[in-house]
Amino acid sequence: MKTTYIKTQKIEEIFNDLQTNFGGNLNVSAAEFKLDLNGQFGSGDIRGISLKNGMSYIEFDVDLHDDVVLNISATKNLPIYFAYCAAGSLGHSFGENGKQNILKKYQTGILTCKRAEENNLTFSKDQRTKISLIVVNTTKSENKEGFNLNKKLRNTFFEDNTIHSSIYIGACNLKIGEKIKELNTIRYTGIVRRLMIESIVHMVLAMEIQQREDDMVNAENQTGTLTISEMDTIKEISEFVSNYPENDYTLKMLSRKSGLSNSKLQEGFKLLHNRTVRDFIIHERIKKSEKLIRTTDLNISQVVYSIGFTSRSYFSKIFKQKYNCSPKFYKENQNSIAVTA
Structure with missing residues (x-):
């Protein structure tokens, strides 16, 4: 030693x-x-x-x-x-x-x-x-x-x-x-x-x-029933979704991929992200959409479908909830900044 x-x-x-x-x-x-x-x-x-x-x-x-x-x-x-x-x-x-x-x-x-x-x-x-x-x-x-x-x-x-x-x-x-x-x-x-x-x-x-x-x-352990190994798995699944948010995920599919039950998967996502599995997927899609709008020439409809959404109106609604402006306004603002720069 x-x-x-x-x-x-x-x-x-x-x-x-x-x-x-x-x-x-x-x-x-x-x-x-x-x-x-x-x-x-x-x-x-x-x-x-x-x-x-x-x-x-x-x-x-x-x-x-x-x-x-x-x-x-x-x-x-x-x-x-x-x-x-x-x-x-x-x-x-x-x-x-x-x-x-x-x-x-x-x-x-x-x-x-x-x-x-x-x-x-x-x-x-x-x-x-x-x-x-x-x-x-x-x-x-x-x-x-x-x-x-x-x-x-x-x-x-x-x-x-x-x-x-x-x-x-x-x-x-x-x-x-x-x-x-x-x-x-x-x-x-x-x-x-x-x-x-x-x-x-x-x-x-x-x-x-x-x-x-x-x-x-609260003396009760914050991790509930999750073991260290299961928490590692939650992190791996989270990173997979973050890397490929456009995929058509279901709770059943992610449960099968992780080897965890639906309830443990939900528990882990709430612990790590303070979100349900579904809300986390949507959150990651919106994050990717912001980057695409900011860094590519894709129009809004192309962005919507490239991140796994099928409804532009629904996408616009949740984008505005997160960024307090419409996707169109955000894109125009980015273009205006680029021209000024």
């Missing part, structure tokens, strides 16, 4: 320590850090960025050759760690001899700890592990808005200003994983990219806090 000690909250120093211990190639671009492992200790990459108001985001997507412990010391800034496991699992203990808790696939975890106490994060060897960490230093902020956020988080998770260590592991949540995936699809650069990263990280933070509140109100 290999142990790496992290005694700082500064993102640059963290990545320098990680590179010293794991090797690999460290790239820095516009204050974003990416460490590509070169195979000596494993494969994959570690990404990170420091955001405003004492907040940072680190993502591990690694497959290591040995069990690895990250020993992270808490600082005077009283950080709260918001974790999400998208693949594999992650062990945690307070100190080397503390009780070991396991964060499993699709679960959220929230950690608070005393000053100078150690968080031990254990990565298992020969297993792809994808973990996202949002670190919030609750005593640090750069402006009044940030101070209010940090103060509220400190008051929420350090009850009555009592500094104590705690770990919360929540129910499975597929929506958080889908939101985190958006970070890896950002193609913009500069200030636009940074604003989008901050927006998504804040949204993930809000979703993790809401997950905790939901679990406190």
Whole structure:
């Protein structure tokens, strides 16, 4: 087992320590850090960025050759760690001899700890592990808005200003994983990219806090009867529909393709997308229609039939419900923008 000690909250120093211990190639671009492992200790990459108001985001997507412990010391800034496991699992203990808790696939975890106490994060060897960490230093902020956020988080998770260590592991949540995936699809650069990263990280933070509140109100597991394997299948079916929304789907056909019952399929789609299977299909068709109208020369009727609809009037109705304008107006507006540009 290999142990790496992290005694700082500064993102640059963290990545320098990680590179010293794991090797690999460290790239820095516009204050974003990416460490590509070169195979000596494993494969994959570690990404990170420091955001405003004492907040940072680190993502591990690694497959290591040995069990690895990250020993992270808490600082005077009283950080709260918001974790999400998208693949594999992650062990945690307070100190080397503390009780070991396991964060499993699709679960959220929230950690608070005393000053100078150690968080031990254990990565298992020969297993792809994808973990996202949002670190919030609750005593640090750069402006009044940030101070209010940090103060509220400190008051929420350090009850009555009592500094104590705690770990919360929540129910499975597929929506958080889908939101985190958006970070890896950002193609913009500069200030636009940074604003989008901050927006998504804040949204993930809000979703993790809401997950905790939901679990406190409702002790019943949010995933109902679905197993991890069944949730994986729901994700695969969702991606298939998103890639080919124009196909003539039925609940029976998707149930047969997935191997899940109609009820489990519906349960999974409501959990992941907050929509029924039928509503999700329509949603994906409308998304594709918007892209076709914006990026192709197809007329509205051609768009309607290319995405699997048979009624132009019905298409226009639901398009307007989503985009607050008719498809014709949207297309004309796009053309006018193109001419102006």
